[in-house]
Amino acid sequence: MNRGIITAVSGIAIAQGLKVFTNKRLTGKWDWKPLFQTGGMPSSHSAGVASLATYVAANRGTRHIETALAVVFGSIVMYDAQGIRRHTGEIAQLVNDLEDHFGTISEKYPSIEFVEREEELKEMLGHQPAEVIAGGLFGILLGLISARIENYNQDQS
Structure with a gap:
């Protein structure tokens, strides 16, 4: 399967899962509802698009058109989420x-x-700006890890 899709969907899923823990820290109670809700910390939208853009940039380079598409559309998603x-x-x-x-x-x-x-x-x-930033930073980290794993696997082949 396409590693870019896996990276982005993983970013979204992991960020949604993290919302349970951040909600627990905020409210003091365990609640599974944040798994299925929009908003909250961190932004899963931001994590997904940032991980995809980072993954593409790490594999294709920053001057490639695919990187430009991922960054521009990711920026629009993140702006929309917090705006x-x-x-x-x-x-x-x-x-x-x-x-x-x-x-x-x-x-x-x-x-x-x-x-x-x-x-x-x-x-x-939607999200507060800090939630978007946290999701974006998490996505960048995940995108770098995913690209590194793919490069490592290719080197081993």
């Missing part, structure tokens, strides 16, 4: 809070008809 997606989560939090306040107001004024939504909007969508 647009994070702001969308913050807006969702405000809407959820507004709905809670509107529910309280409608209890005092029965003429205001209010139907509460069954589920709140998902608030944890």
